[in-house]
Amino acid sequence: MKIAMWSGPRNLSTAMMYSFASRRDFAVVDEPFYAMYLHRTGITHPMRDDIIASQPTEAQVVIDALTGSNPDESLHFYQKHMTQHMIESVPLDWLSQVKNVFLLRHPARVIASYAAKRESPTLDDIGFTQQVRLFDHVRKMGQTPVVIDSHDIRAAPEPALRQLCDDLGLDWDPAMLHWSKGGHPSDGVWASHWYGAVHGSTGFAGPEGPLPQLSGALAELCDAALPAYDRMVARKSA
Secondary structure (H helix, E strand, O other): OEEEEEEOOOOOHHHHHHHHHOOOOEEEEEOOOHHHHHHHHOOOOOOHHHHHHHOOOOHHHHHHHHHOOOHHHOOEEEEEEEHHHOOOOOOOHHHHHOEEEEEEOOHHHHHHHHHOOOOOOOHHHHOHHHHHHHHHHHHHOOOOOEEEEHHHHHHOHHHHHHHHHHHHOOOOOHHHHEOOOOOOOOOOOOHHHHOHHHHOOOEOOOOOOOOOOOOHHHHHHHHHHHHHHHHHHOOOOO
């Protein structure tokens, strides 16, 4: 099985990758389209040159790796993807060869966390509209994707992950609840900038508190992202 997990940034995505990497039957990959995205868009991100040097920049090369043999001859292959990396020119036909899961987080939480790491985020940066586009594409292909919310996972990790495994046709593995502190060999080179909190963890953080209060441009950005988020929330798995 190949699982493509689609989220925007600051969305529990690294913790989810660590969770699946804790299983003995999974290989994982960390944001394989990141270098391609930076190379094609010219956008400035922290560690841009290092990222571009670390991965293929041709979309088809990445796609071939994602749809070919699983790394290390693993039974399953978990792919952590950022929706904003899937710019319009990237082919999407390969999505029929993977099981697609969409990971949500309220835009107020995403924006507050993202803005602390990179100034002046835009709607394109945080991936909500791209998530809807990908979701619609997967449904048009005839696949019914799984939709999960990071809020639910943090509130009750084991029940939420058990349900996810059931939706994917996987056996439950309690190893998914814990990982070793300090990172994972599959981390992208950007981990030192973005993954500090999860590198200090050995499991999922506890329930989230109230939504952060945003103002000015960040509040306007949240308002712009909310329609896409609300549409995806309505599709959450039971």
